[in-house]
Amino acid sequence: DAGVTQSPTHLIKTRGQQVTLRCSPKSGHDTVSWYQQALGQGPQFIFQYYEEEERQRGNFPDRFSGHQFPNYSSELNVNALLLGDSALYLCASSFGLAGAPGTDTQYFGPGTRLTVL
Amino acid sequence: AQTVTQSQPEMSVQEAETVTLSCTYDTSESDYYLFWYKQPPSRQMILVIRQEAYKQQNATENRFSVNFQKAAKSFSLKISDSQLGDAAMYFCAAGTSYGKLTFGQGTILTVHP
Numbered sequence: 001d002a003g004v005t006q007s008p009t010h011l012i013k014t015r016g017q018q019v020t021l022r023c024s025p026k027s028g029h030d031t032v033s034w035y036q037q038a039l040g041q042g043p044q045f046i047f048q049y050y051e052e053e054e055r056q057r058g059n060f061p062d063r064f065s066g067h068q069f070p071n072y073s074s075e076l077n078v079n080a081l082l083l084g085d086s087a088l089y090l091c092a093s094s095f096g097l098a099g100a101p102g103t104d105t106q107y108f109g110p111g112t113r114l115t116v117l
Numbered sequence: 118a119q120t121v122t123q124s125q126p127e128m129s130v131q132e133a134e135t136v137t138l139s140c141t142y143d144t145s146e147s148d149y150y151l152f153w154y155k156q157p158p159s160r161q162m163i164l165v166i167r168q169e170a171y172k173q174q175n176a177t178e179n180r181f182s183v184n185f186q187k188a189a190k191s192f193s194l195k196i197s198d199s200q201l202g203d204a205a206m207y208f209c210a211a212g213t214s215y216g217k218l219t220f221g222q223g224t225i226l227t228v229h230p
Contacts, residue, residue, distance in 0.1 A: 031216065033217075035218075041222065041223070042220030043220050044220075045218060045219070050216075056216060056217050092162075094216070096216070106212070107164065108154075110160065110161045111161070
């Protein structure tokens, strides 16, 4: 049973560029959440996708956008990269019960390390 | 809104001994869930234990147990018979039925042989 997978593992970009990160959820899961983890800090919630729609969003600017596909995989897009966007980006998947998508435990992928120069 | 506070940036324990990591939280939600996650240097966030706020009984998972004090909004993790493989950053997190997890700042646990 495959767990949550993310690609790529590492990424280096320059300021102003755009980046796309990818996530495949654990088998049987239909909900994907994205988190940003700065070095030495706890993860910060970016947004969550359920049934191909953004269900909840954290305090991140519109430069951060996402998408969920019919097979439940997800992408995180960041436009106009800033130095401060350098972080570990974590994807977590869970099984979203109708009306209570957060009641199931979130399982995390290994993350994508983004470095912005 | 939810906040999670871990007041111990670092903790250490001797192998085979017991250690307790502290966590306090604040939430306006009536239905919420509490978690401890472990993040080793490999950076994969691994679930350690989960507690539903409506359950009075403290959760246990093998050597890991929690002390959940709902009125005090406290959720500590006890690791018994510590092993070298327990060394990692530990995060306390609170989640609502809408799925957002709020994490604390983390506690680095060192296990000495």
